[in-house]
Amino acid sequence: MSRKDATLTTHGFKYFLRKLWRDPMGRWGLLILLITSFVAVICPIFFPFDPSKVGVDASSILTGPSQTHWLGSDELGRDVLRQFFSGARISLFVGIMATIISTIVGSGIGVFAGYYMGRLDGFLMRITDFFLVVPALPLMIALGAIFGQNITVIIMVIGFLSWPRTARIVRSQTLSLRQRQFVPRAKSLGSTNLRIIRTHITPHVMPLIVANTILVVAGCILSEATLSFIGLGDPDRISWGTMLHFSFVSGAIGRGAWWYFLPPGFGILFIVLGFTLVGHSFEKITNPRHRGES
Amino acid sequence: MVSIESSSNQPEAQHPVFNRRTFLQAALATTAVVGVGSFLTACGVKTQKVVSKLIRVGWKADMDTFNPFTTVTTEGVEIQSMIYDKLLDYGLDLQSEPSLATKSVSAGNTITYTIRDGVTWHDGTPFSVKDIVYTYETIGKNQLGINAQFLADYVSVSAPDDKTVVLTFTRPQAFDPGLVIPIVPAHIWSTKSTDEISKFDNLAPIGTGPFAFGTRKQGQIVTVTRNDKWWGTAPEASGISWAIYSNDDLLAQALKNGEVDITPNVPPTVFDGLKKDSAVTAVELDSFSFHHIGMNVSKVKGSTGNPLMHDRAIRQALGYALDRNQIVQIAYAGHALPAGSILTPNFGDYYYEPKGDAVIDNNPAKANAILDAAGYSAKGSDGIRKTKDGKSLSFRVICTATTSVDVRTAQLFQATAEKVGIKLTLTTVDSDTMASAVYNLENPDWDIFVWGWDSGVNDPSYLLGVPLTSQIGGNNDVFYSNPVYDDLFTKQSAELDHTKRVAIVQEMQKLFYEDCVYLVAVYLKKLQAYNNSGWTGWTNVAGGIIFNFTRDNYLKVKAGK
Numbered sequence: 001m002s003r004k005d006a007t008l009t010t011h012g013f014k015y016f017l018r019k020l021w022r023d024p025m026g027r028w029g030l031l032i033l034l035i036t037s038f039v040a041v042i043c044p045i046f047f048p049f050d051p052s053k054v055g056v057d058a059s060s061i062l063t064g065p066s067q068t069h070w071l072g073s074d075e076l077g078r079d080v081l082r083q084f085f086s087g088a089r090i091s092l093f094v095g096i097m098a099t100i101i102s103t104i105v106g107s108g109i110g111v112f113a114g115y116y117m118g119r120l121d122g123f124l125m126r127i128t129d130f131f132l133v134v135p136a137l138p139l140m141i142a143l144g145a146i147f148g149q150n151i152t153v154i155i156m157v158i159g160f161l162s163w164p165r166t167a168r169i170v171r172s173q174t175l176s177l178r179q180r181q182f183v184p185r186a187k188s189l190g191s192t193n194l195r196i197i198r199t200h201i202t203p204h205v206m207p208l209i210v211a212n213t214i215l216v217v218a219g220c221i222l223s224e225a226t227l228s229f230i231g232l233g234d235p236d237r238i239s240w241g242t243m244l245h246f247s248f249v250s251g252a253i254g255r256g257a258w259w260y261f262l263p264p265g266f267g268i269l270f271i272v273l274g275f276t277l278v279g280h281s282f283e284k285i286t287n288p289r290h291r292g293e294s
Numbered sequence: 295m296v297s298i299e300s301s302s303n304q305p306e307a308q309h310p311v312f313n314r315r316t317f318l319q320a321a322l323a324t325t326a327v328v329g330v331g332s333f334l335t336a337c338g339v340k341t342q343k344v345v346s347k348l349i350r351v352g353w354k355a356d357m358d359t360f361n362p363f364t365t366v367t368t369e370g371v372e373i374q375s376m377i378y379d380k381l382l383d384y385g386l387d388l389q390s391e392p393s394l395a396t397k398s399v400s401a402g403n404t405i406t407y408t409i410r411d412g413v414t415w416h417d418g419t420p421f422s423v424k425d426i427v428y429t430y431e432t433i434g435k436n437q438l439g440i441n442a443q444f445l446a447d448y449v450s451v452s453a454p455d456d457k458t459v460v461l462t463f464t465r466p467q468a469f470d471p472g473l474v475i476p477i478v479p480a481h482i483w484s485t486k487s488t489d490e491i492s493k494f495d496n497l498a499p500i501g502t503g504p505f506a507f508g509t510r511k512q513g514q515i516v517t518v519t520r521n522d523k524w525w526g527t528a529p530e531a532s533g534i535s536w537a538i539y540s541n542d543d544l545l546a547q548a549l550k551n552g553e554v555d556i557t558p559n560v561p562p563t564v565f566d567g568l569k570k571d572s573a574v575t576a577v578e579l580d581s582f583s584f585h586h587i588g589m590n591v592s593k594v595k596g597s598t599g600n601p602l603m604h605d606r607a608i609r610q611a612l613g614y615a616l617d618r619n620q621i622v623q624i625a626y627a628g629h630a631l632p633a634g635s636i637l638t639p640n641f642g643d644y645y646y647e648p649k650g651d652a653v654i655d656n657n658p659a660k661a662n663a664i665l666d667a668a669g670y671s672a673k674g675s676d677g678i679r680k681t682k683d684g685k686s687l688s689f690r691v692i693c694t695a696t697t698s699v700d701v702r703t704a705q706l707f708q709a710t711a712e713k714v715g716i717k718l719t720l721t722t723v724d725s726d727t728m729a730s731a732v733y734n735l736e737n738p739d740w741d742i743f744v745w746g747w748d749s750g751v752n753d754p755s756y757l758l759g760v761p762l763t764s765q766i767g768g769n770n771d772v773f774y775s776n777p778v779y780d781d782l783f784t785k786q787s788a789e790l791d792h793t794k795r796v797a798i799v800q801e802m803q804k805l806f807y808e809d810c811v812y813l814v815a816v817y818l819k820k821l822q823a824y825n826n827s828g829w830t831g832w833t834n835v836a837g838g839i840i841f842n843f844t845r846d847n848y849l850k851v852k853a854g855k
Contacts (some may be wrong), residue, residue, distance in 0.1 A: 029383030058628030225515045231695040249698045251563045254543035
């Protein structure tokens with residue numbers, strides 16, 4: 001048991017990190033992620049955003065960058081920079097929570113389908129196929145509209161619609177592991193199926209799951225931004241997508257209030273780029289077929 | 295304006311073949327930092343000007359229905375006023391002028407109308423006094439629809455000859471209902487039961503008005519075309535189109551380009567920018583309109599609104615928590631007036647202005663005192679007050695996502711309410727959902743909303759009539775029902791002595807103001823704008839060039855060069 005777990009020990013992670021850092025793609029991705037997590041985690045502590053701290057009069061709305069507001073003010077006269085910091089937190093939080101749901105569902109289905117094969121596999125894979133071909137965004141919009149603008153709803157909706165790809169990938173890997181010698185051997189020693197899955201299969205598919213998870217985060221953050229932008233976000237918890245939504249409906253774009261819509265726009269761009277770069281780099285490292293290419 | 299020739303000098307015209315690199319460069323250029331704004335402008339400059347005889351209106355929300363008995367949106371009323379005539383109408387001076395009736399004489403409990411000759415319906419059927427009798431009888435007898443409040447004292451309607459219609463009431467009438475009730479064709483409507491009338495979609499409306507119905511694409515556009523057989527002076531416009539622009543910037547841009555001739559509701563944040571544009575004239579007019587925060591006090595069994603809304607103390611505390619001046623400054627960029635009563639100052643001496651201690655506005659200390667006294671002094675760890683049985687004072691707020699002033703009002707209200715320990719959770723919805731949610735008679739599933747009212751007439755009776763018990767199922771959006779208020783309404787509508795009527799009207803406003811079912815937040819300034827190259831001769835009128843209870847600007851504008 002202990003030897004199989006070695007893939008995920010700290011030693012293993014250090015190894016992956018070193019590999020990532022050596023890959024230019026991974027290095028840039030890691031840097032971007034470090035900066036964004038700093039913005040999301042540390043900055044709001046020092047520059048908290050109070051949504052009730054609105055401007056005093058008409059001259060304080062949508063004003064450009066100044067001494068008091070380094071990134072100008074929004075349509076209610078609130079500080080954009082502070083909003084940007086706390087928006088990063090919400091965007092990242094929703095993205096990561098949704099990804100956790102998606103990963104648990106996706107890898108669970110993938111492992112079970114791949115391990116048990118046969119009828120269960122067929123059944124689970126048809127469900128997966130269904131969710132794979134369902135146009136996710138319109139469905140998210142519909143579900144978001146039905147269940148209301150609540151951050152939990154948004155996390156659920158995104159999470160439960162983003163898992164099929166993970167399930168597919170994990171299943172194919174599990175299928176190949178299933179054929180290896182150690183499975184019948186473990187069985188002949190009296191291991192139950194669940195135990196084999198837990199101690200032999202899962203640690204082996206873990207790198208794949210991690211690589212895929214990183215890519216899913218990027219997708220989930222984008223989905224959240226899309227939903228929020230079209231007005232289905234939680235108006236009480238401002239994310240970068242919600243910021244874009246409010247800047248759009250308040251006419252900030254026509255007024256040329258760039259300080260309001262550019263920061264969240266670039267924020268989303270960078271965070272997605274960061275996760276995508278790291279994800280691909282990680283995939284390259286873990287996938288033996290890519291080894292030597294980098 | 296840039297002529298068409300200049301566009302052939304543009305660099306991309308010389309590159310008929312687009313290779314990938316030039317495409318990427320173009321894409322990059324358009325998305326570059328300054329791109330967004332200038333991109334829109336660039337598109338605008340290239341648009342070719344088409345001189346059209348259509349008056350193209352751009353606005354923000356869709357109309358509801360073509361059924362003149364049930365329409366509640368200002369958009370619906372506006373479009374129907376082109377299709378249907380009334381007995382009388384408002385001129386550009388907002389005074390009564392003849393329409394289907396050439397004369398109206400009020401004596402005692404009766405009003406006698408002399409009816410115009412030679413009027414036909416859009417489908418060719420001749421118009422007659424029978425149509426008028428049918429319309430008034432349907433509303434009066436059954437107290438049906440949004441205009442029933444004007445026929446509350448109805449006794450009978452008769453046509454002694456084919457040029458005269460006599461309306462009889464139980465008492466004298468201060469307001470002439472001929473100004474507000476559209477006349478519908480008896481040959482189409484009379485076969486329907488009252489229930490069928492309330493549910494009728496009237497998808498192809500037939501009227502006698504200056505314009506006949508053309509097309510409607512729900513959520514997009516409605517058009518009407520000129521009725522050449524109309525009895526009045528023919529308008530120059532061959533038709534009118536009302537198109538919906540869901541985004542403020544797009545609407546402003548369309549107006550600058552001349553794709554839209556006039557827009558009745560310029561958002562305050564866009565207004566100052568438009569004012570500087572030489573292609574556009576932007577005006578700020580006094581209005582008969584307000585935006586308010588309404589609270590669900592429905593007593594219907596199926597109501598899933600928070601029952602705490604029935605507690606006047608909570609409603610008043612919310613009133614004291616609201617900071618109207620802040621809303622005017624921030625949500626409306628200063629282009630509105632802080633409000634109070636349900637009538638706007640434009641109604642002259644009818645307007646009730648709370649003073650001194652009577653003012654329910656921006657007084658968090660008073661709000662806290664009221665809540666403490668009413669037994670909501672316990673607070674949760676989040677600072678939100680609780681009832682004695684431990685329920686949080688937490689309410690849902692809904693408003694239309696595209697009406698940005700309402701969204702901002704709700705956000706500001708949320709912040710000030712939280713300071714007195716009341717939690718408001720905001721949800722924004724589209725305009726269709728909003729109307730059907732608020733007006734859900736059997737199961738109103740909401741606590742608080744933000745939207746507004748435009749007066750349909752230059753008389754206090756329209757807005758005062760909104761919260762009547764008889765308007766539940768009609769205009770009454772909060773399901774308010776107060777017999778004292780209803781009584782006063784009937785009294786004022788029969789009071790011909792101006793001073794006495796003013797006194798009753800003031801009393802009603804005070805009563806309704808203190809009940810705090812409506813927190814009237816702002817009196818609107820009508821921010822409207824038109825493109826200078828489209829039509830000329832728009833006349834500024836209090837309440838709006840268009841989107842007002844006079845339709846005359848549509849009929850009197852002249853085609854520009």
